Amino acid sequence: MLKVDVEKSLKAFHLNTRFECESSGVIALFGRSGSGKTSIVNMLAGLLTPERGEVVVKDRVLFDSSKGINVPPQERRLGYVFQEDRLFPHLTVRRNLLYGWKRAPKTERRIQLEQVVEMLGIEALLERHPGKLSGGEKQRVALGRALLANPSLLLMDEPLAALDQARKEDVLPFIERLRDEFDVPIIYVSHSMEEIVRLADTMVLISDGRVEAVGAVDDVMGRLDLRPLTGRYEAGAVLSARVSSHDNEFxxxxxxxxxxxxxxxxxxxxxxxxxxxxxxxxxxxxxxxPPADISIQNVFKATIVAIGSETGPQIDLRLEAGGAAVWARITKRALMSLKLEPGREIYAMVKAIAVDRHSLGRVTGPDRFLSGE
Known part of the structure; x- marks a missing residue:
């Protein structure tokens, strides 16, 4: 288990955070800028000391204020990938990669250089220096260096924030492979819902230094009461679906x-x-x-199960379609004119091109997925 129960005053900001979850897969810390995500990660890493609390990773106590335990950062065996690459500019890529590996106990070096080089596709970069790399290449090397430290937990603090969308699409598949092939739990900090949906198993929703919800990504995203924090613009349903066929003609x-x-x-x-x-x-x-003679390709029957209480001109409705939760946003005028209410059967329509491809992933286990593109 991963247990975080910490308190810290940072100038005018007070962080008082507590959550527990399984230390496996990808655990996403999600919240607006300034909510305290990076401070939590820094306390996990030992770079910031809580005033009170406890940090436990896989039954190993890293911090406990009541017992006077505060394991030094270099002894915590945690890997850290920062927003900026932070590679050593005077070392080649090979020597950057081996920096953490050499400091890991020999008996715990289960991840080897050759594995990481192959996974990240960086063999051609090994003798270059960081100044000769692109932004995406630097982040791939930073991922490799953190992984080769053979950590018990990998911390990623907005690792793609400095990259444009094209470079993000280059790096994301490598993070997915890292998650799926090396069985190292990851704490992933991001304010990008696309990255969270694509990568994470568990979401920890943070606001103003406090945890507002912990749970499976689809469960947290599906809660009406959390919409002000998860973001109304990006709000929607996270569904599982199986590829049944391909229509190459169209x-x-x-x-x-x-x-x-x-x-x-x-x-x-x-x-x-x-x-x-x-x-x-x-x-x-x-x-x-049932709509007829329309261009929309996806039409399915659903039942209204809940209606939001938004104060603006739009309102969100939760639908159930064969056990799957779907959300629809319509105007309040449409709600009234159609006389919609919980229990009412309706037909939901979704354009084929409206499905969010940037957060599309493939399930590789009960709760895991990697890119389908």
């Missing part, structure tokens, strides 16, 4: 989920692949009767 892939069939732009993945995907509430329209 460049579409068909997915089967609890509520029926979804068609999305063509994916290069085998049939039978289990995917996790996000459909934003703003991309779902509703009809009382």
């Amino acid at each position: 460049a579409l892939t068909e997915l089967e989920f609890g509520g029926g069939t979804l068609r999305i732009p063509l994916l290069d993945v085998p049939t039978g692949t289990l995917l996790r995907l996000r459909i934003r509430a703003r991309d779902v329209s509703l009809a009382l009767t």
Whole structure:
């Protein structure tokens, strides 16, 4: 288990955070800038000392104010990937990679240089210096250096924030492989919902130094009461679906989920692949009767199970489609004119091109997934 129960005053900001979860897979710390995410990670790493509390990683106590325990950072056996690469500029890529590996106890060097070089595709970079690398290449090397320290837990603090979208798409598959192939639990800090949905198993939602919710990503994203914190613009449903067929003529892939069939732009993945995907509430329209003669490719029957209480002109509705939760955002005028209420059966409509491809992932286990693109 991972247990964090810490308190710290930082100038005018007071952090009082407590959560427990399984120390496996990817645990995402999500919240707005200034919510305390980086401070929590720094306390895990030992770079910031809590005034009170306890930090336990896999039954190993790293900090306990009541017992006077405060393990030094270099003895915590945690890897850290920062927002900026922080590579040693005077060392080659090879020597940067081996820096942490040489400091790991010989008996615990289960991850080797050759494995990491192959996974990250950086063999051609080994004799270069960091100044000769692109931003994406630097982050791949930083990932490798942290992994070669053979840590019991890997900390990633906004590792993609300094990269543009194209470079992010280059690095994300390597983070997915790291997650799936090395069995090292990861604390992943981000304010990008796309990254969280694509990578994480568990979400810890943080606001003003406090934990507001802990749970599976789809559960936390599905809670109406957390919409002010998870973000109304990005709000939506996280669904599991299986690739059933490909339509090469029209460049579409068909997915089967609890509520029926979804068609999305063509994916290069085998049939039978289990995917996790996000459909934003703003991309779902509703009809009382089966729509006909429309361009929208995805229409499925659903039941309204909850209606939000937003004060503005729009409102969110939670739908259930064959056991799958789906969200729709409509105007209050539409809500009134259609006389929508909980228990009402309706038809949900989603454009094929509306499915969020940046957060699309493939399930590799009960709760894990990697890119399907």
